Amino acid sequence: MRASRFMILLYASLVGVPILLYLRIISTFYGMYLVSTVLLALASLGLIVFGVIGFAEVYIHKRHVAEEVAMPLRMQIGRQVQERTGSGTKMIDIVVNRFDNENKAMRNEVYKVEADKNTTVLSALLDIRSKQDPTLAVRYSCRMGICGSCGMVINGKPSLACETNVFDKMADHEITVEPMYGHPLLKDLVTDFDDFFERHMSVDPGLYRHDKREKYGAKEPFKLSREDIDKFLPYSYCIMCGLCLDACPVVNSNPEFIGPQALSQVYRYHADKADQKGVKRLLEVDTLDGVWGCEFAGACSKVCPKGVDPAGAIQLLKGELMKDMAKKEEG
Amino acid sequence: MINSVHVPLRFYFILLYFRIVIGSMQTRDFDVVVIGSGIAGMTTALHAELESSEKLSIALISKIHAMRSHSVAAEGGISGVLYPVENKDSEHLHAYDTIKGSDYLADQDAVEILVKNAPKEIKFFEHLGVPWNRNRDGHINERAFGGMSVNRTAFAADKTGFFMMRALYDELTSHKGIEIFHEHMVTSLIVEKGKFLGLHMIDIATGESTFIRSGACVIATGGFSRIYDFTTTSYSSTGDGIALAYRAGLPLKDIEFVQFHPTALVPSGILITEAARGEGAYLINAEGKRFMETYAKSKMELAPRDIVSRAIVTEIEKGRGFSDRLSGLGYVHLDLRHLDQKLIDERLPMIRDISRKMLGLDPATEPLPVRPAAHFTMGGIHTNTAGNIMLGAGSGHAEGLWAVGECACVSVHGSNRLGSNSLSQCSVWGRIVGIAVARHVAHNKAGKSKIAEDKAWQEERRIEEMLSGKGSEDPYALYTELQNTMSKHLYVYRNTKGMARARKDLSRIRSRFADIYIKDKRRTYNANLRDALEIGSMVELGLLVAECALRRRESRGAHAVREYPERDDKHWLKHTIIQKGIAGCRISYMPVSITKWKPQPRVY
Missing domain, CATH: 1.10.287 (Helix Hairpins)
Structure with missing residues (x-):
């Protein structure tokens, strides 16, 4: 100045x-x-x-x-504009199978993107949005695999776009990206999650305590050991990305089936020693469209990006129900 | 399918389409609206619901899916004095650490509220289902954190924010008084004569507009670190709430202070939690030295973030850093190799997972490339200790308006936040404001107002014009320019010339933004429009940061100016208040509240 x-x-x-x-x-x-x-x-x-x-x-x-x-x-302090030539970058094709919401039809669009060893599918899509086609709708937020926004089908496998490295996935310099088909389509790669959230809500998630005043006015921490926590911890990693529902063959043929995500959450709270809902929580899903709808295909656990293992959780729920049944027969 | 429909019916459908998609705006009434669904927003909604014994109608508005707010990315933990005897800790010491960390700009009455209530909140969240890490006796474990004298940060692995968010969301699903609006973007607040009347929002999924009429609004929309391109934050941290408040004429406080987290992964900017250093990781320069002993001999890697960030930048500038070939970014090493693998898996599983997936590096066997990235904005909407939004420096508070969390400046963090104090802030003020808002609504019923409805329609027309406009500027290009300017001139170290240059460039970017072009004309999931609205907020806030930063002629906490390397308590021990004026902005100052701790030199 x-x-x-x-x-x-x-x-x-x-x-x-x-x-x-x-x-x-x-x-x-x-x-x-x-x-x-x-x-x-x-x-x-x-x-x-x-x-x-x-x-x-x-x-x-x-x-x-x-x-x-x-x-x-x-x-220097600011981010330097990168030298584009000869720095380990490759031009790749991203084939986006877009849902055209006005004509209710799918169409393929091919975008050329420059990628390096750190490029993820999400960063490539965002690059397309800001430089080539701002009309391409994608849902995203944290880009570090914890918010659960960017679930989509990449080269045929339901995955989180932010955790999928482009070079790892590349066959013939091309990557195919599709929306999840297990959820209603909204636009391009974005799907409607209302139904998914409804399923989650239907199993009444949340820690149940008989005494509400004790629950909301907590004076002392629960007496829990490490082992108590380890029982439910793996099932509490669910980020609600919806990939398991997309992969589940049962829910895709019988929408009445409550689905792997919600059931894994039933087990998460059931296995928590601090939860006092007890067997009532189990009986709510003791139906043909509840735990017994699961045919143990295991696809949900295979695609889960956080290692939750919903299929395992559902089998554990079945076991708990059998135990309860046996107890009732004895009594 | 539409061809098979009878012709008059087709006309009717088209008319219906126009009515729904273009010319309509719903009106909804709520007792309370909470904007933002992070830990602050959800806690506020929950406490308002509990306080009113589930009698209120509460709208919780989120521009993304509510459980995906940026709070999920909080890793390290939540501070609070849980075991004063065992840890030789006290609330007094926690307050002192926070105030010293803030470089004495924190309001001490606010800090006292924070430290007094934080332990209660840790227990509260446990009863919602957060699996706090335990020691062998079954006590909640507390870990070391930067700037804290003793271990007082409770944690759930390195996913603390995620577990708190999931527990809150699951809890909210059982409260029927709270209606969650996923993917709804608030575009304007309607405030008349210091009184909140309602707001206008767009449903991103359908593109429909809604006018929400209410007498009480809580803003909990988080910070705006996305004005920098190298940032740890989610794409959603764009400071919309702060910009909305500013546009509605409400004052902002200490907006020049932006925290740079010392350890963000190069080149993505993904956060490597401070807990890594809390568990014993080292920062190493290219000469293989633990360079922090030059900068903070007693605390080493666990000095407050501003000091560690400056140390890293200095090392890189002096040529003792590394350089990333692809991005051209300088960095240093964060070394976890001497830590026990079991400890990493138990306490830092996420950063191990992320480094493997993003960079193909295992922190147990290789050092991680890190450099400082924008992480938190200490400044925000000017509130008092009760969370009420104020009307200006030294004036009363607005009616029916509160702010909580990162978007608010109470201020407990002053010029530099200590790690793990933000989660406590969100939950402590979430409770305070939740209760206050429920009590306020019980006594004040909102009436109908013609002005509010007119303003909402005006806003609807503005959005229409934005969509149909034929501008020439590409919002994404402007955004890149904004980020480059911020990173170049308002990073860890600042200088007067650079800041003046930034102010000039940013005001040019801001005026160019008036002429943007939105390519996507459809209303359904118009992410293009949403981006434009977000970029609009950031363009506004970037300029305000430069305005305030240029005026503060001292170095305090996160604001380090080359020309003025010393803290100047005589002239600058005061908060900056910036408010919209008739032309441009109006800046004033107000004193810092000092109760027990007189300013001292800040040495670690």
Whole structure:
């Protein structure tokens, strides 16, 4: 800012002084000699003073400027624009199977993207959105595999786009990306999750305590050992990405089946020692469209990006129910 | 299919289409609206529901799916003095650490509220189902964190925020008074004469607009670290709530302070939690030295984040860093190799998983490349200690408006937040505000207002014009320019010339933004429109950061100016308040509340 002030004054004096000189010469013809001389003198003095100040400021600031220049360019603070040539990048094709919501039809679109060893499918899609086609709808948020937004089918496998490295997945420089078909389609790669959330809600997730005042006015921590926590911990990793539902063959043929995600959450709370709902929680899913709907295909556990193992959880629920049944028969 | 429909019926359908998709706006009434569904927003909604014995109608609005807010990415833990005797800890010490960490800009009355209530919140969340890590006796484990004198950070592996979010979401599903609006974007707040009247929002999935009429609103929309391109935050951390408040004429506080987390993975910016250093990881430069002993001899790697970030940047500048060939970013090493593998798997499983998946590196056998990334914005909407949004420096509070969490500036973090204090802040003020808002609504019923409805229609027309407009600027290109300017001139170290340059560039970007072009014209899941709205918020906030930063002629906490390397308590021990003026912004200052801890030199 200061340097530019100096430059403005420099230009101003280059233009201004000749004009004033010219005015002075002309004014002699009209007898305004004294006035114009004073004007010229004042103006010149002003220009000199401002010029000196500007120059001094530039001089003082040279130190800081020098400091910035001295810094090696690569190490500089801002992110450097990357040299595009010969730095391990490859051009790849991303084939996006988009859902056209107005014509209710799917169509393939091919985008060319530059990728390097760190490019994920999500970062490639976002690159397409910001540089080539902003109309491409994608759902995303954390880009680190914890929010569960970016579930889609990549090269035929339901996966999180942010956790899928492009180079790992590449066959013939091409990657196919499709929306999850196990959820209603909204637009392009985005699916509707209302039904999925409904399923999750239907099993009444959440820690149940008989005494609500004790629950919300917690005074002391629960008495839990590490082993108690380890019993439910693996099932509490669910990020609600919906991939298991997409992969489940049962739910895709019988929508009434409650699905692997919700059932795994039933087990998560059932296995928690602090939960007091007990067998009631189990009996709610003791139906043909509940735990008994599961045919143990195991696809849910295979696609789960967080290693939750819903299929295992459902079998454990079946076991718990059998135990309960046996107990009732004895009693 | 439509061809088979009778002709008059087809016309009727088309008319219906126009009515629904273009010219309509629903009106809904709620007692309370909470914008934002992170830990702060959900906790507020839950406590409002509990306080009113489930009698209120509460809207919880999230621009993404509610359980996916950026709080899920919080890794390290939540601070609170749980075992004062065993850990030789006290609330007084926690407060002192926080205030010293804040470089004495924190309001000390607010800090006292935080430290007093934080332990209660840890227990509260346990009763919602958060699996806090236990020691052998079954006690909740607490780990070391930057700037904390003793171990006082409770944690659930390195997914603390995720577990808290899931517990909260599951809890909310059983409260029928709370209606969750997934993927709804609030575009404007309707505030008249300091009184909240309602808001206008768009359903992203369908594109329909809704006018929500309510007398009480809680803003809990998080920070705006996405104004930087190298950031640890989700794509959703765009500061919409703060920009909405600013546009509605409400003041913002200390907006110049942006926290840079020392250890973000190069090149993606994904967070490697401070807990890694809390568990014993080292920071190593290219010479193989633990360089932190030059900068903070007593705390080493566990100095507060501003100090560690400056240390890393200095090492890189001095040529003692590494350089990433692909991205051109300089970095140092975070070394976990000397830690027990079992400890990593038990306490830091996520960062191990992420490093493997993203970089193909296993932290147990190889050091991780890290550098500072934008992580948290200390500044935000100016509130008092009760969470009410204020109307200006030294004036009263707005009616029916609260702010909680990162988007609010109470201020407990001052110029630099200590790690793990943010989760406590969100839950402590979530409870305070939740209860306050329920009590407020019990006594004040919102009436109908013609002005509010007119304003909502005005907003609807503005969105229409944005969609149908024929501008020439590409919002994504402007966004890239914004991020480059911020990263270049307002990073860890700042200088007067750079900040002045940034202000000039940012105000140019802001004026160019008025002429943007939205390519996607469809209303259904128009992510293009949503991006444009978000970029609009960020363009606004970026400029405000530069405005406030340029004026603060000292180095305090996260704001380090090369020309003024010292803290200047004589002139600058005060909060910056920035508010929309008739033309441009209006900046004023207000004193810091100091109760027990007089400012001292900050040495670690």
